[in-house]
Amino acid sequence: MSIKFGLLALLRSEPKYGYQLRGEFEAATGSTWPLNIGQVYTTLTRLERDGLVRPAGEADGKVRYEITEAGRTEVAGWFDTPVAREDRPRDELAIKLALALTVPGIDVAAVVQHQRAATMTSLQELTRLKRSAKPDEWSWQLVVESMIFAAEAEIRWLDHCEAMMSRHRRSGHTATTPTADPADHVEKTDQVRR
Known part of the structure; x- marks a missing residue:
């Protein structure tokens, strides 16, 4: 599964920190696909670069991220599109x-x-x-x-x-x-x- 879309989906409800995203992802999947926190932050950096998320404040040196309108469109398209066998x-x-x-x-x-x-x-x-x-x-x-x-x-x-x-x-x-x-x-x- 693409971590990108997992993080975007989790950000739809409210801004979150990287550790928060990792915890919610693992809770939703029963920790069957554990995420490395480095993967989370690398993906968030790419999502920010691509205009799909943006920083939404900082506390104790931790940045919260929120989804942008482009990010909402991207994740909505992901939910609407069947996963092709060739993409696995x-x-x-x-x-x-x-x-x-x-x-x-x-x-x-x-x-x-x-x-x-x-x-x-x-x-x-x-x-x-x-x-x-x-x-x-x-x-x-x-x-x-x-x-x-x-x-x-x-x-x-x-x-x-x-x-x-x-x-x-x-x-x-x-x-x-x-x-x-x-x-x-x-x-x-x-x-x-x-």
């Missing part, structure tokens, strides 16, 4: 498995099993965390549930990968580095997006 960070696990299939000497089944065990452990921890939530902490419950759904989906995908590898072994195919023209891949990817 690259999936390191998918890249790891794709490379494991092409690099000689890698036990791909072991890579899948290690990941499944780690994801199951994470899923159990997230489920315990969800059970311990108080009824009024529903904003971060949504975040935890999103992480639970992602972990469940990852386990299903790992099952699919394992089944696919098993089918390929039975049919006598081996994983090899594709020799097709990279332009063919780009064309296929564009067709899928349409």
Whole structure:
């Protein structure tokens, strides 16, 4: 998630200090994505440079920031715009498995099993965390549930990968580095997006 939009969203109600923003962000997300205070102040500096926030007073050497009209427009646009799958960070696990299939000497089944065990452990921890939530902490419950759904989906995908590898072994195919023209891949990817 973009820290920029998180801070702008939190500033919509009233001016705040950097430490206050960090605390409110972590409270809203149940500290599942802890913020470094340096990230907060670096982002606030950029937001000020871009005219999206401005200083709103100072006390004890701490600056309070308030959102500008341009900042309100920016964060409203963010809330109104769906998050595109292409805008999310690259999936390191998918890249790891794709490379494991092409690099000689890698036990791909072991890579899948290690990941499944780690994801199951994470899923159990997230489920315990969800059970311990108080009824009024529903904003971060949504975040935890999103992480639970992602972990469940990852386990299903790992099952699919394992089944696919098993089918390929039975049919006598081996994983090899594709020799097709990279332009063919780009064309296929564009067709899928349409």
